[in-house]
Amino acid sequence: MSKNRTIDEINQKIINDDANIFTAEEFKKLIKNDETPSFDEVDVVTCGTCGVMSGTAAILNFIATDPGIFIRANEVYLNGVPAYAGPCPNEWLGSVDVILHGTAHSIYDESYGGGFLLKDILEGKEIDVRIESAEGKTIENSISLKDITRAQIIGARMAFKNYTAFTNPHNKAVSSIFSAVALEGNLRGLTFSGCGDLNPLQNDISQNVIKEGTRVLLNGAQGYVLGNGTRSSPEKPNLMLSADLTQMDSYYIGGFKTGQGGEVYDTVAVPIPVLNEEIYNNLLITDDEVDIPVSDIKGRHLPLDETNYKKLWADYSLRPQYDRSKCLECDSCIVEEICPTNAFAGERLNLAYCFGCGMCANYCPNEAFDMNTGSVDLTINNKDVNIPIICRQSDRLRANKLSLKLKKMIQNQEFKL
Template sequence: MSKSWEEINARIASGEAVVLTAEEFGALAADEGIKTAARKVDVVTTGTFGPMCSSGVVLNFGHSDPPIRMAKITLNDVEAYGGLAAVDTYLGVTQPSSVRGIEYGGAHVIEDLLRGRAVRLRASSPGTDCYPRTEIDTWVRLADLNQAYFFNPRNAYQNYAVAVNSTDRALHTYMGTLLPRLGNATYSSAGALSPLLNDPLYRTIGIGSRVFVAGAPGFVAWQGTQHNPDQPRDEHGVPVASAGTLAVIADLKQASAEYFAAATFTGYGTSAFVGVGVPIPVLDEDLAATLALGDADLQATVIDYGVPRRSRPSVGRVTYAQLRSGWIEIEGKKVQTGPISSLPKARAIAAELKRWVAEERFTLTPPIQRLPQPGEASIHTLEIRTEEAV
């Protein structure tokens, strides 16, 4: 049994496509078998809503009179990049406020814009013959901007570590507060709903794929930063550690604060929960087999964040079903677990994307170019060296 992209898109266009979320597809496959599920279902939708630090927006403010070439830019006292053209900028979610620190950062500015709030824009410039203005202090709303779009260099990580702390003191990390002596374990994946866990070898998700980003239709723009397809994989070909990533692009004006939320991790910094969903065509039974995998089949590696080094030691492997049960066992000890990535929101995203495909006839795009496959990428480390040693 196999279906082509064209057949599936024709069924979407005519409103006949059968669309299920990854969880629903897993349940159907468990009841009726993978063969039947593969035949019956055209598209499976996925979703994830976790903190994704490598996210941000490209903004164009339009020109003032007289015009300014903005060199130093702040939005609600959060610095935005001043190294682009006159009134273009990039605002990253992790940039802290110069006044409020990590309690208000780039992510909070973006959330304020999404909520329709006015944001204070201040910029300065040395002034040039063509851009004579040297200072500007004004208020802008999302609707006032020419272009505003997400360009997120790394989203939707294919699996992630489970974090624990073996030291004697609490650690404040991007994985939350890790209590001493294996006092807790935090994890950050949508598991069975996670986009790249459902298509582990990037057969259907690639450059040009149409995706859901923070409530807006968008595209996979490129491989995400640190995309690493060579991580260890299980018998289904699914990575058991953080592997593939996506760079995505989408219109901020069509996005919603329902699917984007600023975050502050105490003792660490600002980040943003970004909702990402990918619709996956059920091309054949091989793909159906990985789409049907549930939390009990998917594993993550437990990492000791108490070791402050690039390579932290693994202290075991657990399934997402075990993590969701509220506790796992590590080194003979019962350890309380808690998620960072919102499962209720991931479900809402997969359900909304299902509605897009089934009702709004959101058709799918085959990859224009494939993401790097296992053996095609290499992850470099940063060596500390002198110019002479290069």
């Protein structure tokens, strides 16, 4: 006889402080330790993912200047990043509506883009504004979070059910959004995305729970699933999500430098109420059962081999250890130059900014950074190779932290299923 329960039954258990709630990390550890909870011993599993999510955009309204200064904005730049004016013209009001792309690059520095700008806004920093008006005026000012009257993130393509790994089998380095720097050729490095068995859609493959209207945490703010995202498919689903930018935690969102300029990362957590055995059985899937294709970074969709997330994440380090005594204060610090999130500057490692990508450990010539990012055995062009993992574009530490935050919010009845 199949087992079933309703959302109302689980909610009542939460109210009675009798619900068994696990983060995905906690639940998977029990499985790996042969201590798997039974169907009756688990009510909710909070799942998370963090990574580069190019579909991120923000709709902002902010006060740029006093009313009557200009008729309407034609072009708007925030710290040099273009923000597209409209759809509302706001004639003569001194305020503007804009749509900001997370992948937009500053006209002054392509490594600084929408993702970095959104983090700067949330951190309360002053943002330079330049407006080119319809009548030919140039208005320059500065704003901060307090000047923004409304801000909403809409992710058109977020939380893919894991993704792809890339390597470069060619003789020359290839620049790509899938690597923090140009990826060297001759299979000298591998980069990948995806949080494996922590990922929400990996834990609800049939989307029994994750559907339009499902409540989520997006960068720490309560939001909703608007539906499946652009380029979503049954094999590789992703989500369209939305939440209030001003309620977000800057720790969970930011910029990520790539070989093609600045990108944006986000963190998503979704509760999976265990309503039936199908949902429960899907939660039992672990990293060793989650396959990931390895593709040619130049072709993107040209599969070379396949591996799984256990081989990519295993028990490898999630953050580097920095030994300042080994820093030789190079005239030009390669780590400071290539760190995707600007976590290393002035001989200091800011762990609040660190993404755990592994670039510092793989590129510092003085081995000042200790971090085991692992390697993977593959067969490419009929040749067995071991390729070091040099760059992760997903962060399991942030995914775990947001999943834990969601668990506590559910327990405290601050988040309703």
